Amino acid sequence: MTETLTLDKPRSPRRPAARRSNFELYSWLFMRLSGLALVVLVLGHLFIMNIVDGxxxxIDFAFVAGRWSSPFWQFWDLLMLWLAQLHGGNGLRTIIDDYARKDTTRFWLKIMLYASMVVILVLGTLVIFTFDPTIA
Amino acid sequence: MPTTASPPTAAAGASRRSGTLYIGDPGMWSWVAHRITGVLTFFFLFVHVLDTALVRVSPAAYNAVIETYKTPLVALLEVGLVGAVLYHALNGIRVMLVDFWSKGPKYQRPMLWSLLGVWLVVMVPGAFFMLQRAATELFGGH
Known part of the structure; x- marks a missing residue:
């Protein structure tokens, strides 16, 4: 190996193409795109469930059974579940990064966040797909 | 050698206000409110998926829990939830317009007042329908 003289390049026009990830860019974009969809999905859901018709x-078991007999509302709820959970989870990730001061605090808060997201996504998806209107 | 800077003199902040409370800009408060409403909604979603999952347990279990939601106190919480989500949605649209619309940054402040106006116009009848039954139950009459 020959030793070469290396000089800093303070006015180098390009940043070094190190292993830079675009994850934050995509998560920023995801927040906007999912947010746009959630405006329709969530406000529609809240309007139907909380305001219209009593x-x-x-709402009771029979009401849920009636709604989930339609693939349209099943898909609506499934999409809303995934988008809302990922959108909210990403928002909380940002908030944890902003306010947690110690690395260990940040680590454990994120473990709790990701664990809760997995539980809710798996449970919610399972309930929508395996719903049985004739359950005893 | 002192390591801390000398405390600010009384005259420094007295020119505008005598107190020390930071008032901030409406834009900052819209951001604070966006965070708070977002976190509240996330925690609600956690509970909401769990209660709905009771439909996989039994109709009786689900109905028993939903029955507790049909009370005046929970009706009030519902208004709070709808209000929080509606603000988050409207302000989210504002954020998108600021990000993607060429004139968004210029109109961010009028857009904030407009969204608060829309929020009020939707929430007044919305709260009426959500609290109608609770008010009848509490205060009688038909």
């Missing part, structure tokens, strides 16, 4: 007072 709101929460008409």
């Amino acid at each position: 709101g929460v007072h008409r």
Whole structure:
């Protein structure tokens, strides 16, 4: 190996093409795209469930069974579940990064966040797909 | 050698206000409110998926939990939830317009007042329908 003289290049026009990830760019974009979809999905859901036709007072097991007999509402709820959980999870990730001062605090808060996201996504998806209106 | 800077003199902040409370800019508060409403909604979603998952347990279990939601106190919480989500949605649209619309940054402040106006116009009748039954139950009458 020959030793070469290396000089700093303070005015180098390009940043070194190190292993830079675009994850934050994609998560930023995802927040906007999912947010746009969630405006329709969530506000529609809240309007139907809370305001129209007696709101929460008409909701019971039979009501849920009636809704999930339609693939349209199954898909609506599934999409809303995934987008909302990823959108909210990403938002909380940002907030943890902003306010957690110690690395260990940040680490454990994120473990809790990711664990809760997995639980909710798996459970919610399972419930939508395996719903049985004739359950005893 | 002192390591800390000398405390600010009373005259420094007295020109505008005598207190020390940082008032901030409406834009900052819209961001604070966006965070708070987002976190609240995320925690609600956690509980909401768990309660809905009871449909896989039994109709009785699901109905028993939903029954507790049909009370005046929870009706009030619902109004809070809808209000929080609606603000988050409207402000989210504002954020997108600021990011993607060429005139967004210029109009960010009027857009904030507009979204608060829209929020109020939607929430007044919305709260009416959500609290109608609770008010009847609490105060009687038909």
